[in-house]
Amino acid sequence: MTAPLVRFRDVTKTYDGHTQVVAALNLDVQRGEFLTLLGPSGSGKTTTLMMLAGFEDPSSGRIELDGARIDTVPPHRRGIGVVFQNYALFPHMTVAENLAFPLSIRRMPRAEIASRTQRALEMVRLPGFGDRRPQQLSGGQQQRVALARALIFEPKLVLLDEPLGALDKQLREELQTEIRRIHAQLGVTMVYVTHDQAEALTLSDRIAVFNEGRIQQLGTAEAVYEHPANPFVAGFIGENNRLAARVLDATRLRLGDGSVLTATPHDLPAGAAALLSIRPERVALGAAAQGMTNAATARVEEVVYLGDHSRLRLAHAGRTDFIVKLPRQDAVPQPGTMVELGIPEAAVTVFPAD
Amino acid sequence: MRRTNWLAALLIAPLLLLIIGSFLMPVGLTLFRAVADREVAAALPDTSTILAAWDGQRLPPEAAFAAVARELAAALEERRIGDVAQRMNFERTGLRTLLLRTARAGDRLQAPYVASLVALDARWGESETWLMLQRAGGPTTSLYLLRAMDLTRGPDGAVMQVPDDEKLFQTLFIRTLWVSLLVTAICVLLAYPVAYTITRLRAPWSSVALTLVLIPFWSSVLVRTTAWFVLLQREGPVNDALIGIGILEAPAQILGTRIAVLLALVHVLLPFAILPMHSVMTRLDATYLRAAASLGANGVQRFFRVWLPLSLPGVAAGGAMVFLLSVGMYTAPALVGGDRDQMVTWFIANFMTRDVNWGMAAALSAYLLAMSGAVIALTRILTGGTIQAGARA
Known part of the structure; x- marks a missing residue:
């Protein structure tokens, strides 16, 4: 494997001297990858991005780009493209002038600027929009222009700060596809900040899940979803049922209502308090539940029809908020009826309780 | 809907009236004053009427001389000669004196008025004096607007620059x-x-x-x-x-x-x-x-x-x-x-x-x-x- 493009080494950021917005961050960004920094607001993901862009200074530690230290280099000499949430297109310039801005700053010849601008507009599928003013474009179009502007000077690295946050769902999905396509086409390294876990799963080669200034887990979309490293990651990415339990042996745990649940082998000592996470879509109901080790009967409290799936709230394991997602099928249990319920052993993730 | 509009109009009416009364009207009146010219017509109505019909070639008819003598005397008596004297003096310095002297002469002026007025002051014998009175007959004048740009009208009525020493x-x-x-x-x-x-x-x-x-x-x-x-x-x-x-x-x-x-x-x-x-x-x-x-x-x-x-x-x-x-x-x-x-x-x-x-x-x-x-x-x-x-x- 080649050397990473970006290295964060023990980077800490604090504004008031004791609260660490980013705490001892160590992170490598590989060449050509699409890395997403995912986390709730205040988790330090945007601060991390801004330190990389040069708009914030780390309180300690170092940041390297291509092997050279950059945390002391002013932002305009870092050569990193940035896409902002509110687009930040210059309103006093046309679309073409916006795109030409980084090129004219670099004193590129006029003919070269014109042809590059043309190609950039074609890349984001907005040919013929060069003479418009940004405020004459829709939000989605503005963000395409902003993306083209961040790419036009061929930076090695492009940072995207919640670029789709202001758009509606449909446009967001359309632009996600667009960003993926451009990333694949250009092979440029992208670091993307979002609080939307679905967006992170869709786009990323790797996801860094942030909380309270620290990376909770760094891995592929599948890894963070299927094998969350801790209860926070399990809770932040996708829905899950959380159950308190006590360890009986290497596979079995006793739930709050006294029932026993079997999980894949874990390494908690017998008698320890544990927290179980069970994904709602992995719970089987009805005939599919028969023959499973963790089988039980539960009462249906509520059914919400969501088109492609139904969401059921069951009374199970001493709680009334046990959620099960049922893919679209003919027979959806009615509220008030009793159903067979089965939890596969592999669907139970065991964490030590705090 | 219509009702609400009506109510809205009523609510802003006082403000609208205030703006009209305190802003638009004064500005409009001021601008109007720049071209208004009513002093002569007000003080010397008959003279103005007669002069309006005069062709300006030679001296005006005897009736004009009679009217100006009578109306100036009356204006002096009723203490409203100031405005017209001021107005004519602005046309040419010295005309105030001429008008006041003529007004004070009063009964001493007898028919034929052409002769007695010219005898009182030779300027009554110049058609230019009468032309100025005619031009000041109103109701509007470009005099102020011209003068404010250092322009004036010559004896023939053409616009020309004022002499350099009067430029301001x-x-x-x-x-x-x-x-x-x-x-x-x-x-x-x-x-x-x-x-x-x-x-x-x-x-x-x-x-x-x-x-x-x-x-x-x-x-x-x-x-x-x-x-x-x-x-x-x-x-x-x-x-x-x-x-x-x-x-x-x-x-x-x-x-x-x-x-x-x-x-x-x-x-x-x-x-x-x-x-x-x-x-x-x-x-x-x-x-x-x-x-x-x-x-x-x-x-x-x-x-x-x-x-x-x-x-x-x-x-x-x-x-x-x-x-x-x-x-x-x-x-x-x-x-x-x-x-x-x-x-x-x-x-x-x-x-x-x-x-x-x-x-x-x-x-x-x-x-x-x-x-x-x-x-x-x-x-x-x-x-x-x-x-x-x-x-x-």
Whole structure:
């Protein structure tokens, strides 16, 4: 494997001297990858991005780009493209002038600027929009222009700060596809900040899940979803049922209502308090539940029809908020009826309780 | 719906009436006074009627001489000869004396009036005197508007320049325009960095700075200008200080110079430039600067290519405000300026209070209004594109 493009080494950021917005961050960004920094607001993901862009200074530690230290280099000499949430297109310039801005700053010849601008507009599928003013474009179009502007000077690295946050769902999905396509086409390294876990799963080669200034887990979309490293990651990415339990042996745990649940082998000592996470879509109901080790009967409290799936709230394991997602099928249990319920052993993730 | 509109109209009616009554009507009346010409027709109605029919070739008929003698005497008796005497004297110096002498002659004038009037004063025998009376017959005149541009009508009625030694108003307008533009330029140049600094200050300090900018508003322009009067005196602190640091050897005459006028005007008007600039700058998104930096622009490039063009609407608004106010400013230049270096406003005041020549005052006001309007329109045209772009959705 080649050397990473970006290295964060023990980077800490604090504004008031004791609260660490980013705490001892160590992170490598590989060449050509699409890395997403995912986390709730205040988790330090945007601060991390801004330190990389040069708009914030780390309180300690170092940041390297291509092997050279950059945390002391002013932002305009870092050569990193940035896409902002509110687009930040210059309103006093046309679309073409916006795109030409980084090129004219670099004193590129006029003919070269014109042809590059043309190609950039074609890349984001907005040919013929060069003479418009940004405020004459829709939000989605503005963000395409902003993306083209961040790419036009061929930076090695492009940072995207919640670029789709202001758009509606449909446009967001359309632009996600667009960003993926451009990333694949250009092979440029992208670091993307979002609080939307679905967006992170869709786009990323790797996801860094942030909380309270620290990376909770760094891995592929599948890894963070299927094998969350801790209860926070399990809770932040996708829905899950959380159950308190006590360890009986290497596979079995006793739930709050006294029932026993079997999980894949874990390494908690017998008698320890544990927290179980069970994904709602992995719970089987009805005939599919028969023959499973963790089988039980539960009462249906509520059914919400969501088109492609139904969401059921069951009374199970001493709680009334046990959620099960049922893919679209003919027979959806009615509220008030009793159903067979089965939890596969592999669907139970065991964490030590705090 | 209709009902609500009606109610809304009723609610704004008092405000509308106030604006019409206190703003539109006075301005309209003033502008009308610049062309109104009713003194002669009011005091000498019969004379005016007869002269209106006169071809102006030779002397008017006997009836005109009779009418003017009778009506002048009557006007003197009823004490309303002042207006017409004033009006005709403005046409040509000396006509006041002629009219007053004729009015006082009264009964001594007998038919045939042609002979007795010419005997009283030879000027009644000149057709030019009668032409002037005819032209002043109203109801409108271009005299004031022409005179306010140093123009007049010759005996044949053609527009011509007044003699050079009587020229006054062209230079006056150019001087007013120049001083106002100078004040505007100085204010904009001084205000921009101040507005920028206030915008970049952190939370409590920006409001403190803004309050400091506003403090001068707590006292009247008169007080502030009087303060300059004290400061700039021969024995005043400014002269003392300049001598103290060795720039001057003897006290200089600052009061009554152009410098004093500029100083007082800039001081009074500076906040009007800072505030619009500040308000535009605070609404400018700092992300634009970050975006420019990420695209490779250094500090100087960020300022000239992003911040300055985006803040231009504020500069235009502040500049226009200062220019308008300085064109119409009376107190400050009148107090600290020299007698030979006064602005249009000083002459307007003079015409109104000393000469009681409302026509001239109104004509000067009309030109002043037109000048301000022209400059504002020009600013709009020059910065039109930027202002539109700056007003972000």
